[in-house]
Amino acid sequence: MGVAPVLRTDFSAGGGGRHVPRPSDNQEPRVPESPADTVYDVVVLGGGSGGYSVAFRAAELGLSVCLVEKAELGGTCLHRGCIPTKALLHAAEVADSARHAEGFGVKAQLQGIDMAGVNKYKDGVVGRLYKGLQGLVKAHKITLVEGEGRLVAPDAVEVDGTRYRGVNVVLATGSYSKSLPGLEIGGRVITSEQAIRLDSVPERAIVLGGGVIGCEFASVWKSFGVDVTIVEALPRLVAAEDEAASKALERAFRKRKIGFSTGVRFKGVTQDDSGVHVELEDGKTFDADLLLVAVGRGPSTQGLGFEEAGVTLDRGFVITDERLRTGVETGAGGKVYAVGDIVPGLQLAHRGFAQGIFVAEEIAGQQPAPIVDAMIPRVTYSTPEIASVGLTERQARELYGDDAVEVLEYNLGGNGRSQILGTAGFVKLVREKDGPVVGFVAVGDRMGEQVGEAQLIVNWEAFPEEVASLVHAHPTQNESLGEAHLALAGKPLHSHS
Numbered sequence: 001m002g003v004a005p006v007l008r009t010d011f012s013a014g015g016g017g018r019h020v021p022r023p024s025d026n027q028e029p030r031v032p033e034s035p036a037d038t039v040y041d042v043v044v045l046g047g048g049s050g051g052y053s054v055a056f057r058a059a060e061l062g063l064s065v066c067l068v069e070k071a072e073l074g075g076t077c078l079h080r081g082c083i084p085t086k087a088l089l090h091a092a093e094v095a096d097s098a099r100h101a102e103g104f105g106v107k108a109q110l111q112g113i114d115m116a117g118v119n120k121y122k123d124g125v126v127g128r129l130y131k132g133l134q135g136l137v138k139a140h141k142i143t144l145v146e147g148e149g150r151l152v153a154p155d156a157v158e159v160d161g162t163r164y165r166g167v168n169v170v171l172a173t174g175s176y177s178k179s180l181p182g183l184e185i186g187g188r189v190i191t192s193e194q195a196i197r198l199d200s201v202p203e204r205a206i207v208l209g210g211g212v213i214g215c216e217f218a219s220v221w222k223s224f225g226v227d228v229t230i231v232e233a234l235p236r237l238v239a240a241e242d243e244a245a246s247k248a249l250e251r252a253f254r255k256r257k258i259g260f261s262t263g264v265r266f267k268g269v270t271q272d273d274s275g276v277h278v279e280l281e282d283g284k285t286f287d288a289d290l291l292l293v294a295v296g297r298g299p300s301t302q303g304l305g306f307e308e309a310g311v312t313l314d315r316g317f318v319i320t321d322e323r324l325r326t327g328v329e330t331g332a333g334g335k336v337y338a339v340g341d342i343v344p345g346l347q348l349a350h351r352g353f354a355q356g357i358f359v360a361e362e363i364a365g366q367q368p369a370p371i372v373d374a375m376i377p378r379v380t381y382s383t384p385e386i387a388s389v390g391l392t393e394r395q396a397r398e399l400y401g402d403d404a405v406e407v408l409e410y411n412l413g414g415n416g417r418s419q420i421l422g423t424a425g426f427v428k429l430v431r432e433k434d435g436p437v438v439g440f441v442a443v444g445d446r447m448g449e450q451v452g453e454a455q456l457i458v459n460w461e462a463f464p465e466e467v468a469s470l471v472h473a474h475p476t477q478n479e480s481l482g483e484a485h486l487a488l489a490g491k492p493l494h495s496h497s
Helices: 049-060 075-080 080-101 115-139 214-221 243-255 349-363 393-400 416-421 446-460 464-468 479-488
Strands: 041-045 066-067 143-146 149-151 156-159 161-169 175-176 204-208 225-234 258-261 264-270 276-282 285-288 290-293 295-299 325-329 335-338 378-380 385-390 405-409 426-431 437-444
Touching: 041 049, 041 156, 041 349, 049 066, 049 075, 049 115, 049 349, 066 156, 066 161, 075 080, 075 115, 080 115, 080 149, 080 214, 149 161, 149 175, 156 295, 161 349, 175 290, 204 214, 204 276, 204 285, 214 225, 214 378, 214 437, 243 285, 243 385, 243 437, 276 393, 290 295, 295 385, 378 446, 393 426, 393 437, 405 479, 416 479, 426 479, 437 446, 437 479, 464 479
Parallel strands: 041 066, 041 161, 066 143, 161 335, 204 225, 204 290, 225 258
Antiparallel strands: 149 156, 156 161, 175 295, 264 276, 276 285, 325 335, 378 385, 385 437, 405 426, 426 437
């Protein structure tokens, strides 16, 4: 298909210059009438967290952008992942508040869970955010192409027979819920995509996978009154986190009567009219109404033409360098990049956001600093929550040596706000001896909100003495970070041994 190149952005002035013609301010983003006559500065395949952040930032920098999305703008995070699951978790928190109200002197009664009402609330949150994204696409004058795209050349994405060419192409096709070999999804065997749309509360549920997704759903369902059991092949729940966090979560789950089996692999499942029947390799069996398969997410790259265009894949993931370049040139002076869940590493929406901004600025010639996965904050939104950033204690000891690492745990028993909320937990700091703080982990209700300051501490290589000198508001849970750093600096105030 012939293409007549038109105006492209001149990068010689650091991202300013002329732009490809775009829709006017008064019209909705749309497929151009003659796409063959347009070469965009950036064509983005995938409109999820990573994809739309590329598009928005590139447009802000004066680049012409074509964004291709096969489903809804916002992708898995907004419609089938982060946002709907956290809405369910908040509904679960409200249920627990009603259940335990008497302990605070409030007379209330939890009469039950109305899933129609819960779903209305959840869908309302998603709908408002979705509407906001659609408005931002219009405001940024981005050409939005709705349809399934395929990379047919290093510089071209094809949708329904029409090609959209770019000086630069960014692959941002996201991920899907994985299963295990031979484990078919269907009937009473579901993934998180079906779990967020349930119209009734099961009496019993088995969660296959004790990572973030599995623990969050187990937490929701227990708050909704479900008898829940987690099956995890690894030795502990949330195995990617610091061991102290795993132990604290397991203690909390035992107290909440959430069952779990760790260290034994799943063997198989059968289902019939009475429910699902799960067997482990050690012969143990579990029965329930539903089996939620939460064994991670795989990259959505199959059949999209990536390898045919020269992009290197490893187990489906797109291999890039630290600047998210795939090594493929477009032939128009640009490159093919990849962002988000299709790039090996943490599969987090905010990682995708950050990578999208990075790539847009890279294309515009701003030379941004590379994104390091270990410096990205992580939160598990169960009850209790786990928040972390930087190195775990084990990772720090492997990197620096046992004698070159200092560790401190501050118990939330000494934190007034945590006592008011009725939550237990801790803040744990990992420090290079006589050096900066290199790792943080916290466990406790609402402690995910504290990872913002922790991220600054770890990324800016702050010393405990520096953080200890900052005044933290009282009484807040944020105060626990100040107390922990006071203790690590050798001047504890409210630390309980």
